[in-house]
Amino acid sequence: MSIISDWTDDKAKAFGRDNLVFQHGLHQRPMFDDEGLARLLDQYPRDQLGVFTMGEDPKAWTTWRKGAAGNLTGDQLLEAAQAGRIWLNLRKTNDFVPDYAALCDEIFAEKEARVPGLKTFKRDLGMLISSANAQVFYHLDVPLVSLWQIRGRKKVWVYPVADPYVGELALEKIVLKETAEQFAFDPAWDAGAEAYDLTPGTMVTWQQNAPHRIENGPMLNVSISIEFMTPPALMRANVIYANGVLRRRLGARPRVQSGFGPTALGKLAVARGAKALNLQTPHVRHLPVTFGLDAQRPGVLVEGAGDGIRS
Secondary structure, eight states: OOBBOOOHHHHHHHTSOOOOEBBOGGSSGGGGHHHHHHHHHHHSGGOOOOEOOOOOTTTTTGGGGGEETOOOOOHHHHHHHHHHOOOOEETTTHOOOOHHHHHHHHHHHHHHHHTTTTTOEEEEEEEEEEETTTTEEEESSSSSEEEEEEOOOOEEEOOOOOOSOOHHHHHHHHHHHSSSOOOOOOGGGGGGGGEEOOOEEEEEEOOOOOOOEEEEEEOEEEEEEEEOOHHHHHHHHHHHHHHHHHHHHHHOOOOOOOTOOOOOOOOOHHHHHHHHHSSSSSOOOOOOOEEOOOSSSTTTTTOOOTTTTTO
16 A cells, blocks of 8 residues: 555656645554654664754744753653653664664655656655644755654745745855754745645655745644655755855856756766865754753753753
8 A cells, every 4th residue: 555645647757856745644553653652762772862942933043952861761752742842853763763764665665666767865764753832943954855744733834945045155055064954034935935734644845955944733743754865866965065165166156057967967076076085174063952851840841951961
């Protein structure tokens, strides 16, 4: 049985290029009930678990803060998400938990069977378990992304890959890792966005590098976030990387090329050479741990707690 129930020829042809909405059946699987999620949180490596909180103003992306889960059990972490204002990010769950590795393989086997010529790699199936009314600030991703809603409701705004939403210079800075994926947002830009209301059984995927932001509804949210690359997506990332190098090293004013033409292939060589020679030093943003979670009071943040704090 297919995971996605509404494949069409048009959707298959547009997959990976356009913003698309699909219906799926993953939310009906018992692996995503409370018991399954608590088990996942116990199985997932604790040193890989992202614990975050944030403010309420969608412009205030600097309020995104990192926390520590300490020695809370999976049940306690789920209770904290149900009671508080936190965002649990389990990146690359498919690399650490066999059931999720199998799920990732199942999802991509269907995509590649349905989409003519699709080849995917660098697959990252992440689980997002987040509190009522939590948000993810305006940002963009370098790979292709699909977001699968499992429990709860959320709204996603997806913006064009163009000025003023993201300019070529801003895009280059993100691909070169000179700056964070989160950046300044103007609420007036919502007028130019495509907005999607996600309910259990809905999946949305969007154009590569499209800025987006997310707001949860007033309930616990569970979603699958999948990042992946295809040959055209990887070529685009390398072209943007090369453009950034050429702009900084030679003062050039390059443009982004699509496809695999001579100019794009030349930029691929530039990008690979620059990476091999370490011409660009990435500035990885390491957030300090500023809070812990209270095991006795679900959802309460222990401010000032560091990595060594245990609740």
